[in-house]
Amino acid sequence: MTAPAAPHLVIGAGYAGLGVARALRADGFDVEVIERNDEVGGNWLNGVYDSTHIISSRDTTGYAEFPMPRSYPDFPSRDQMLAYLRSYAEAFSIRELIHFGSEVTSLTPVTPDGVGGWDATIRLPDGTVTTRRYAGVAVCNGHHWDHRIPTRPGTFSGLQLHSKDYRNPSDLQGSRALVVGAGNSGCDIAVEASRHFGHSLISMRRGYHFLPKTILGIPAAELDRAWLPLWAQRAFLRNMVRVIHGSNERYGIPTPDHRLFDRHPVVNSEMLHALRHGRVEYRPDIERFDGKTVTFVDGRREEVDTIVWATGFAVSFPFLDHDIFEWEHGIPKRVFGMLAPTVAGLYVFGVLQPRGGAGPLISRGAELLSRLARIQSGVDHPIAIDLARIRRADARHLVGVSETMREIAIAHRILDVYSWRQRRRASRPVQRTTMTPRPAPNAVERVA
Numbered sequence: 001m002t003a004p005a006a007p008h009l010v011i012g013a014g015y016a017g018l019g020v021a022r023a024l025r026a027d028g029f030d031v032e033v034i035e036r037n038d039e040v041g042g043n044w045l046n047g048v049y050d051s052t053h054i055i056s057s058r059d060t061t062g063y064a065e066f067p068m069p070r071s072y073p074d075f076p077s078r079d080q081m082l083a084y085l086r087s088y089a090e091a092f093s094i095r096e097l098i099h100f101g102s103e104v105t106s107l108t109p110v111t112p113d114g115v116g117g118w119d120a121t122i123r124l125p126d127g128t129v130t131t132r133r134y135a136g137v138a139v140c141n142g143h144h145w146d147h148r149i150p151t152r153p154g155t156f157s158g159l160q161l162h163s164k165d166y167r168n169p170s171d172l173q174g175s176r177a178l179v180v181g182a183g184n185s186g187c188d189i190a191v192e193a194s195r196h197f198g199h200s201l202i203s204m205r206r207g208y209h210f211l212p213k214t215i216l217g218i219p220a221a222e223l224d225r226a227w228l229p230l231w232a233q234r235a236f237l238r239n240m241v242r243v244i245h246g247s248n249e250r251y252g253i254p255t256p257d258h259r260l261f262d263r264h265p266v267v268n269s270e271m272l273h274a275l276r277h278g279r280v281e282y283r284p285d286i287e288r289f290d291g292k293t294v295t296f297v298d299g300r301r302e303e304v305d306t307i308v309w310a311t312g313f314a315v316s317f318p319f320l321d322h323d324i325f326e327w328e329h330g331i332p333k334r335v336f337g338m339l340a341p342t343v344a345g346l347y348v349f350g351v352l353q354p355r356g357g358a359g360p361l362i363s364r365g366a367e368l369l370s371r372l373a374r375i376q377s378g379v380d381h382p383i384a385i386d387l388a389r390i391r392r393a394d395a396r397h398l399v400g401v402s403e404t405m406r407e408i409a410i411a412h413r414i415l416d417v418y419s420w421r422q423r424r425r426a427s428r429p430v431q432r433t434t435m436t437p438r439p440a441p442n443a444v445e446r447v448a
Helices: 015-026 078-091 184-197 230-244 271-276 359-376 383-387 401-427 443-447
Strands: 008-011 031-035 098-100 103-109 118-123 129-134 136-139 159-162 177-180 200-203 280-283 286-290 293-296 301-303 306-309 346-348
Touching: 008 015, 008 129, 015 031, 015 078, 015 136, 015 359, 118 136, 136 359, 177 184, 184 200, 184 271, 184 280, 184 306, 271 280, 346 359, 359 383, 359 401, 383 401
Parallel strands: 008 031, 008 136, 031 098, 136 346, 159 306, 177 200, 177 306, 200 280
Antiparallel strands: 103 118, 118 129, 286 293, 293 301
16 A cells, blocks of 8 residues: 555644654655644643653653663653653654644544545644645644633632643742642642642542552552553552551541542652641542632631642543544543544544553554554545444543553554455455346336
C-alpha cells in the first residue's frame, strides 16, 4: 500500500503528539502538526506548576526509541521534561512539521464515513482562518486542560483558581489556602502552600490510596512488570504500604472506598508527613460558601482566602461533533484504544491515563496508530467497523503499562490476520456470471 496523497494531521505537539508525528513520518506519511502554543511540550509547557517533578520515573517515562539522559535524576523536573521533549523533536526532525501558534477550530469528515478525508478549519497566528484537507487526523490535544470545577451552594468571595492555573505560592491570595481534591496535583499544592504559609487545608470527598515514590529504593512505577499480574501488584503494594505508612486512619483521613488501581493512586512521599506534622489539615467535602467562610459537611467552618480546585479535567474535543463517539462516564468509546467506531481516518490518541510512565506506551501505541492508518489507506470503508467485531469499543482510561503493552501486541496480531484477509480478498478474480437473455413476452403474457 502507498501512503495517501493528502497529508495526515496531528493535533498537538505535546508528549503524545510528538510521538505520533515521529511514528507516522517514519512510516512514510506526509505529516503536518498544528500546535496552538509557540513551543513543544503541551501540558509540560503550560499546564503544570513550577515545582512539578514526574511521579513515574526517568526510565519508565522516556520514549522507547529515545531514553532520557542518564544524567537526569529518578524523578526529573518540569524544566528537564521540557528540555527532553525539545531534544526529541530536534532528534527526529519533528519541529519542521509543526505550525506553531495555530489552532484547529473545527474538524469535519469530507464524506459521512470519513473515507474521503477530513477538512480542518485552522486559525493561523495572524488571526486569519483557513481550511485544509487531510487523509486522516490524530487527535492528541491531551486531557489535562478542560477544567472540571464543582458547584456548591453560596458564594465564595476570595480567590478561586484551578490547579492547572497554579504556578507557585505567589499565585495564592492571603495566607489561608484550601485545596479541594486529593489527587497528585492537589497533594503537591497543599504541601507547597503549607511550606509557604506554615499551614494549609485539604478537602477530600473520599479516601485515596497513598503510595510512596520509592519502595525498597525502587521508583514505585517500575514495579509494574509484565511478569507480575495486577492482583499480585495490588497484594505486594498493599502490604508494603501497610508496613511503610500504616492505615489512612492513623493520619486522620478517610479509608479508600475502592481497590488499589481502580482509581489513580496518589504517589506522594510528603503528604502524609505534612498531615502528621499538622502543616496540612484534612477536611471533608464542602457543604456551602458564605463570603470567605467555608462550611464543611461535618459542620466545621473555616475562613479561607484562596481555594485551589484540584478537581480534575474533562476529556474534550471542542473541534469535533460530540456525537461521533459514544461516551461512557465522560470518556469516549474507542476501538483498539484510539479508533472512532464508525468513521475512517480519525485516531484519538492520549486518552489513556497510565499508572506508570507513558513514554513506552506512546512509542508503541503511535506505531500501532501508523499501522492502522496504513491499512485504512487501502480500504474503502472504516476499518474500525471490522475490528470492532473482534474487539468491541470501550472507554478505558486508567490503565497499567504492562497490560496495555500486551493489548498493543494482541492488536498487531489481529491486524496481521486482517491484512492477510484483505490481500486474499483483493487477489481473488472477479466472478462474472453470463446471463441467458429471456425471450420477449408474447401478446398473451403482456396482457396477463
